[in-house]
Amino acid sequence: MSKTVAEKKTKIGRALILISVLLAVCTAGLGRGLYLSHQRQAEIEEKLRLYQEMQAAQEKKEDEEPEEIIQPAKPVITSDAVSEQLSSIEQLITSEYLYTNAGKYENRNQLSISSMTLDLPLTKKSFVVIYDGRIQAGVDLSGAKIQVNEDTRSITVSLPPSTITSHEIDEDSVQVIDEKDAVFNKNTIDDYNEFMSVQKDEMEKKAAGMGLLKKADEEAKAAILSFLSLLPGMDTYTLTVR
Numbered sequence: 001m002s003k004t005v006a007e008k009k010t011k012i013g014r015a016l017i018l019i020s021v022l023l024a025v026c027t028a029g030l031g032r033g034l035y036l037s038h039q040r041q042a043e044i045e046e047k048l049r050l051y052q053e054m055q056a057a058q059e060k061k062e063d064e065e066p067e068e069i070i071q072p073a074k075p076v077i078t079s080d081a082v083s084e085q086l087s088s089i090e091q092l093i094t095s096e097y098l099y100t101n102a103g104k105y106e107n108r109n110q111l112s113i114s115s116m117t118l119d120l121p122l123t124k125k126s127f128v129v130i131y132d133g134r135i136q137a138g139v140d141l142s143g144a145k146i147q148v149n150e151d152t153r154s155i156t157v158s159l160p161p162s163t164i165t166s167h168e169i170d171e172d173s174v175q176v177i178d179e180k181d182a183v184f185n186k187n188t189i190d191d192y193n194e195f196m197s198v199q200k201d202e203m204e205k206k207a208a209g210m211g212l213l214k215k216a217d218e219e220a221k222a223a224i225l226s227f228l229s230l231l232p233g234m235d236t237y238t239l240t241v242r
Helices: 002-064 079-087 189-209 210-228
Strands: 092-109 110-113 116-119 125-140 146-151 154-158 164-167 175-180 238-241
Touching: 002 164, 079 110, 079 146, 079 154, 092 189, 092 210, 125 189, 125 210, 154 210, 164 189, 164 210, 189 210
Parallel strands: 154 238
Antiparallel strands: 092 125, 110 116, 125 164, 125 175, 146 154
C-alpha cells in the first residue's frame, strides 16, 4: 500500500510540474504578444508623425510660393464696332412736343407811293385757323464721334446736337373760322399754305424756347448709354456719352 501511495504522489508531482511549465510558456507567449503589439503601435504612430510633418512642410511651401493665376484676356471693343451698333439706329427720336394753336391771317393790297405805303380799300381779307400739331426732336447718329482708348479702357461717344426731326399738323383737327374775303382780294389755298408754313416756324421756335432740344439731348445721352452698355465686354470699359 505504501508503494501505491508513493506512486500516486509521484504522478501528482509530475502533473504539477507540467502545469507549471505550461503556465510559464503561456505567460511568456502573452508577454511577447503584448510587446509586439506595443511595438507595432509605436511604428504606426511614428509613421503618422512623419506624414503630418511632410503635410505641414508642403502647406508652408504653398503659402510661401503663391499660385500663378492665369487671367483671362479682356475683350476688345473697337470704334468700328460701336459705330456699327449706332448705325443700326440711324436717327434717334427722344422728345416730342404736342400742342394746339390758333392763328389769324390778315392781308390787304397796298400801294406804294414814293416813301409812303397806302392800304387800298375793299382789299382786306382774313381767316382764323385752329389746329393740333406734333413736333419731334432727336439726334442724327451718323454724326456721332467715337474714341476708344485701350490704355485707360475707356470709350467716349460724342453726339451731335439734337434737332427738330419732324413737325406734323393733324389735318383732321384743322378748323378755319371767321373767314372774310374782300371784294378785290379773295382768300386762296396759297394764302392758307403760306400762313401754315409761317405758323409751323413760329411753333418750332416756341418749342425750342421751352427746352425741347435740351431735353432731347439729355434723353439721347441716356438712351445711347443704356444701349451701348448691352454690348458684350462693355462692362470692362468706362463708357461716357456726351
